Amino acid sequence: MDIEYIFLAEFDIDKGSILKVQHPTVYPYDSEYSIANLMLPDGSHNCVEDTTVFFLRSKHNNPSDDADNETFYHVLNVQKQKKYEGVRRGARVKSLAIASKKPYCFSLRDLLSKALDQIFDAYDHTMYSKERRKSDDMDLSELDIQDDAKLIDNLVQTLVEHIFETCNGVKISNLPIYSDQERIFWRYALAKSKFTNYNHTTSFQYGNKVDHITLSIPLCLSENEIQYRINGITQVSLCRLVSTFKEDTMLIYNAILYQKRVIFFSSQQLAGQVVNTVLSAVAMFPEMHNLLKTRTFPYASFSNLEFLDVEGYIVGVCNPMFAYREEYYDVLVDIDKSEVKVNQSFTQVHKERKKIEKKEKKEKKKQRASKTNIMDAKHSTEPSPQEKSLFDSVLTDTLDIIDSIGHTVGVTRPKTFDDICYLTQDDLYFIKDLIELIQFKTPKSSGFEILEDLIRSKFYYYSKEIIDLAFDQEKQILYQQQIYYGTSSAHESISDNIKKALAWRATSSFKHNKKKYRSGKRQIYISPEIIDLKSCVQKLRSNILNEEELITMFQLFIKHINSREEILEFLTFFPENEGGIHPIALCTLHSSELMRLLGVSFLRKIESIDEGKLLVQNMNMFLLLGYDRGAKLYNN
Template identity: 25%
Template sequence: MTRNHAEYILLAEFDVDKGASLTHQHPRPVPTDEHYLAELMLPDGAHLRENDWTIFFLNQEVPPSNLAELPYTDPDNDEDNPILYVLNLVQTRHDREARRGATVKAMAICTRHRFLDQYKHILFLALENYFTSPSIEVLANLYDAVNSMDLTYMPKLSNHEKLILRFAETNNMFEEKFIEADVAEITGLQENMRMSRVGSSQSELEAEARKRHRRKTYIDLSSGQRKDNITSKNKDRHFYETEVFYQSIKISVKIPLTIYREEVGEFFMNKLITTFANGQVSAPRPLHPHLDSGSPQPHPLILLINALLTQKRIIFLGHGRPSGEVANYVLAACALGSGSGGVLRGFTNRAFPYTNLTSLDQLLEFPGFIAGVTNPAFEEHPQWWDVLCNINTGKIIVSPLLANPALAAAPLQDLRKSIEVTHVKSLTSSSSSSGAKKDAQVERYGTVDAEFIMDLMAAIGKHYGELTIRTKIQNYIRRFVLLCALYEYQTTGSTDIGYTPQSFEAHPHPSGHSPSASFTSQLGFGLAFSDGEAKLRELALNKGRIEGFIGTISYEYLRRDTQAFLEHRTIRAFDVEHQLVKLRDGRHYLADDEVETVFRAFADAVTTEAQVIELLSHLPQNEGGLAPLAFGLLHASPQIRYLAVRILNRIHQDRTGSRFIRSLNVFFRCAYDAQRLQFATSTNVNTTPGGNSTGSGSGSGGGMAGFTAVGHPVYQSHSTTPPALATSVSGLGVTTHPTLSTSPVATTTGLTEGWNGQGPSASGYAPAPGFNHPI
């Protein structure tokens, strides 16, 4: 069932005798207490400001104590979302004739859309009209105008396509979907006009449809023909542009197509980070294993993240500040804990962007609530919260009443004992570090946490965009989830939030030549480490918050989302993310046969359009795009170069993939063109062990499946650089990527220990930039 854009329009006023009161509700009463609504619409201190925007949520349900009974909703379907997001505007008009010298009114739009800020303009105009002509007709006109917005032809993107578009550096990604939508809309307009204007000629109808959709023409230089250009070339396809008419005023609306489920409104992550990054954590305070990950003095941001992940009750206090500003801190915190909304969910379900003492009883019913308040009375009652973040001072206070968790079950003690020993060793070794600032932070906060904080603050200091900051947070939370899966697998022998060997047993090697168990062992999966001690060290630093995260609402959603992803993924034979991490990691080397195994896996497994899209969703353009695969074009091994060409050829055949190919830098483009030409024109062709045919016939490998370069005279020596590549690339000063090096180090180091003894350590804290899949 398609819902209205606006479910309700509300009007509240402050009456000197009655206090806050709900005056109008349209088109029907909201099934919520009227006094409660009026108090939220007229926040504390609103009379001190002429305008105050705020956000609050309705229809939130207290989660069941048994999480197995937690209702499951499709994360990509907003129609399943029961929460109403409320955008509220309060205005104060000073009037000498009014009692107390002012009139305070508030109007709100209740919607299930998360792009609330797009309604600000029309809501402002409606409230202005209500001050001029106070009647329920104003609410009715606003309701009709918002619901007249036509989103019928807004492109529907899959989760993988949203990921690609979110991180796309070009504005024309998935342009074809907009063209198809425009064609469908024009067809619909022509049909409507044909019904309403019987007798009009076909040419007149088409001319009017073109005019209404601003269709233009251009000259195709390749053919010299004049062609229709349905859409504007300058539109940013990260948004769907439409319009709303309110009292003859056309209001443009740009709907973001790539926001995640936990991203509500237009908050700024930078503001949350800078407010508390340089703040303090209350001292002395009780130590808590869920909050103190690897250090008794965690960085304030790390402590906040830990509190969010382990479902602690969190208050953001902004005494004397606008309620809308406080609400934005809460919305940013939801994105912070959920990995910018792209890794975890369930945070907005227990978020109260603005609340007050009137709704305290309801607030305390929710485990792990995240609330914004302006009343300083909350700070004086630590029994109401676990962590309080004071926006005015930047100080984070841990409640002295926060209880420590119960001891863990006996079967986990052996692993924990080894973790504790490793933890003590790591702290002892770090105590002898130098006095440099970076070493001090690593010693204090732990390696991964320190790198994350320093990287985050450096990006903010260099004025990087909001998307870059959110991507770094997403990668950090993603790595934590992978670590949780590893912890579960090590302690129980299985996990429901990540890959296990059983995830691949039903799916043999794509080439059909190797048993699935052997293939999985060769490629590896999950999070990887340089050695076993590094793995235990990181588990030691994170075990407290891992145990606190297991059993939370977000963990339950993650478990279900992971199982859904495992069932519907299109590349089923191996862990795509793990392989790309190995190719990205420049601090470790892979032997030639290991690199070839990875490239052959991609070449054989990525054959359909859906598989290409899934692969591209792991290769965000703003983080290098196809670079991990394109480096294979510069490898000394002709077999790896050939496999790289096969992969890129298959990607190039896809419409979206061709845009990724065009975004390659000049060095990779030269290498790709040279290698593609060299292999395509080869006349001496043999069958490879992984191939299925001779010749250069069209197969699943981008038109050269089964082709090998081993028999070609140019490639008989692996140390010989192909002439075409040498001519096009060598003179440009291209150096070989260290991961794909063929130095003696590369051939002897081999894969380092991961879950199952495979894969190098992930570079830094980011397992795969921009990645947000459940596992």
């Protein structure tokens, strides 16, 4: 399982949180004190059991260093408390954690819980032996007490080493490896995790006792997703996030997108619940590169303030003092009250900055042209040749196209352009749709896991659209023309989320993502110059295509979509939550015989790969009958 470190921590009433065991070596990039405090979060002495997640990063790198080259560990931590008579405070609190560079480690949560029970049993056995000697009226010298302490330390050290070997004994070399296109298809297009979870049974043996544990290992997670279960219930849940914060979910979404400082706070719930809420919020952006690695701190305390050096951090806390330190956040997410608070001082600074920007824009307009000419340009339906050349002349840098246009023509953006509280119409439609889907649902409801997959799929395509728009120079030009001229020469409608995409372009997060997203096109195997799949999907769903256009489109599909990679890429544009391949299958019922033939022929091609065959089987009975009837005629 590629576990590289294992830690055991406990709470000492005199010393506080201490790290008892590190194996196989001492972790080089952080102090024992810091790790122990992360393993035993605020309020841990008040709960019987809790599971948390945190990350360990190398400290030798500067914040400006490339995160891809930074040492980054996922850490799964299980903490328990057990009551003892005669012990100060009446209980012992211990935590066991494993660190790995791969997110598979979170599947070992149940194994870690069993192992921690065995560690408590080791302490119980030693204490029982000590009490028995007392009851037999045997004198316990200081030397005997030291020997007992040394004995139990050696016993626990051996047990921790055994746990480490057991965790690494879980072999994942035989797990299927998915390509990026396959991962997107299974995780988001089909959106059924039952097809992408690998169940593996392992055993944990200590002495004569053997526990058999079933591990569920997710195979198609994005780089910003973490998934683990407790009692069969998914802990990192977008359904619960939306159910808790309703429309305010989009305020959290905006704050993360615009790289603001976000703190998730709760003083009444377990640290594990705070951690899960943070990780759920990050999961709204499955394809935003390095969001988890660079900006996310699932849990922090006043002894771990390293996140303050990170721009746009996302952090979870349990200490109420964070809620009163407004200089620490732009947005405070109060989990206890299900509220999202935007920092008032941030709002004032935002307004002052907007005033300065507005003044600068006015000065640029005066230098560029007279007021009369500007008004004429705005009300003109047809720009002059000189104005057209103005737009053409700035098409020099694909990635910075919109910034060039903004500086060249002095386009004034809306006042609330990058305001966290400003929700576009697309935002409102999107979140209302999700709220309707999940109302009256609980984690124990039947079909909750299927609904969770559906919500994740919807967030994937929603976030992907914004990322695509940020790199789509054509849409940006059309939008700027609408602002500058008051209209667009094209008839193509532009998503309201173009505003969010442009606001994201102004962040350093966008600059970091340039390296990965060199273009906004999701097409890798199918040339967009031959087939623009996004445009084709919109046309197929619009139901306004005439027969000639439809025939031309399907002829292109049949001619240029042939290999497995091309078919799979095509299918990722037809997610099940938006109807799947329904528009394709509907063509098998077309009034035109040629169109029916083309529809059947292309469905046959889709069915030639396993993923396509599954989608065809999922079609409704009416479409299946139409396809079967057409297939028989096609064979003849």
